[in-house]
Each structure stands twice: as C-alpha cells, then as structure tokens.
Amino acid sequence: MLKLDTAVVFVDTETTHLDTCKARAWEVALIRRDPLKREQRAHFMIAGIGLEDADPVSLEVGGFEQRYYPGRPGAGWVTEDHAAQIIASWTAPYLGQPAVLVGSNPAYDAEVLAAVLRRHGLEPAWYHHTFDLHTATVFHLAGDYERAVGPTDRAYDLSEALGADRPADDDRHTAMGDAQWAARWWDALIEDVEVGP
Numbered sequence: 692m693l694k695l696d697t698a699v700v701f702v703d704t705e706t707t708h709l710d711t712c713k714a715r716a717w718e719v720a721l722i723r724r725d726p727l728k729r730e731q732r733a734h735f736m737i738a739g740i741g742l743e744d745a746d747p748v749s750l751e752v753g754g755f756e757q758r759y760y761p762g763r764p765g766a767g768w769v770t771e772d773h774a775a776q777i778i779a780s781w782t783a784p785y786l787g788q789p790a791v792l793v794g795s796n797p798a799y800d801a802e803v804l805a806a807v808l809r810r811h812g813l814e815p816a817w818y819h820h821t822f823d824l825h826t827a828t829v830f831h832l833a834g835d836y837e838r839a840v841g842p843t844d845r846a847y848d849l850s851e852a853l854g855a856d857r858p859a860d861d862d863r864h865t866a867m868g869d870a871q872w873a874a875r876w877w878d879a880l881i882e883d884v885e886v887g888p
C-alpha cells in the first residue's frame with residue numbers, strides 16, 4: 692500500500708544552466724496536491740535574473756528569448772525575493788509532515804529552488820528525498836517481464852508506457868507544461884496502487 696499522508700508538489704523550473712551551482716531559475720511552476728486531492732497551482736517568471744553564467748544551450752532549450760518578456764500570458768512576474776516567499780509557502784509542510792517534491796529529475800529543481808530560498812534568508816522545508824518519476828517508473832515497469840526497461844530510457848517514453856502523454860510541443864520545456872506532465876505521470880504511476888492514509 693502506498694501511504695499518502697502529506698502534500699505532493701509537482702515541480703518544474705526553467706533555468707539558465709544545467710549546473711545547479713550556476714543555474715538561476717527564470718520560470719517556476721508548482722502544483723500542490725494534498726492527500727484529499729485538493730490542488731493549487733502557482734506559475735511565475737522571476738524578473739531581473741543575471742545571465743553572466745548562463746549556458747546558451749540551456750536558454751535555447753527553455754525558449755528563453757521567445758518566452759522571457761513582461762506581459763507573457765499565463766505567468767505572473769515577481770522579483771526573486773517574492774519568488775522565495777511563494778516557493779516557501781507552496782512547499783510548506785502539510786499537517787506537520789514535509790511536502791514531497793515530485794517530477795522528472797526533481798532533485799535538480801530542488802537544488803535550484805533551495806538556492807533561491809537561501810539567497811533570501813529562507814531554508815527549504817520540503818522532504819529531503821524527492822520523488823523521481825523516471826526512476827520509479829523504471830522499477831515499476833521492470834516487473835513486466837515482457838518489457839525491457841533501463842535507467843537511461845527517455846522520460847517521455849517511460850511516461851507514455853504508463854499512459855501519461857508527454858507535453859504538447861508548445862508546452863514542452865515550459866515550467867507549467869512539465870509540471871502538468873509530472874502530475875499526469877504520477878497519476879498514471881499510482882493508478883493501480885492501493886493508496887491509504
């Protein structure tokens with residue numbers, strides 16, 4: 692039985708670099724779901740980030756030049772100190788239990804978000820183990836003896852093997868598009884699992 696007694700937060704960030712020591716988040720999406728399946732969403736762009744250490748490939752993959760501009764539909768604009776407050780609030784414990792960050796490689800997002808918090812005098816309160824859908828799916832599918840899977844299989848292929856569609860082209864490598872994909876993937880992964888308090 693899978694015990695769900697705290698909030699899960701489907702998370703994705705678009706950043707300036709793949710190296711977490713150099714990365715600055717410029718787009719963040721958080722979908723917080725409590726054990727009663729009540730869901731809230733936060734999506735914002737962070738204004739005024741520096742590009743001194745930016746990796747051009749990372750910027751290109753996230754569509755920085757096309758999407759990072761004031762007035763973009765669907766995302767509010769905040770300063771980084773305001774972003775830190777939002778992140779702290781949306782990843783706060785649920786009834787005393789730390790929230791769990793869920794995604795495709797959420798450890799990366801957790802490091803980037805923790806750096807945002809620490810630059811503004813805050814500390815992460817989420818559970819120190821993130822839930823990586825990629826890894827969980829490899830082991831879930833490995834029990835199907837008719838299917839060979841491995842840890843280097845593509846995330847899109849793994850999610851679709853469970854029936855969770857990959858993001859549409861316009862949503863791929865956008866924070867909210869990927870956070871929504873993580874939520875679909877999570878639902879598909881736990882669909883056949885008995886869930887209790």
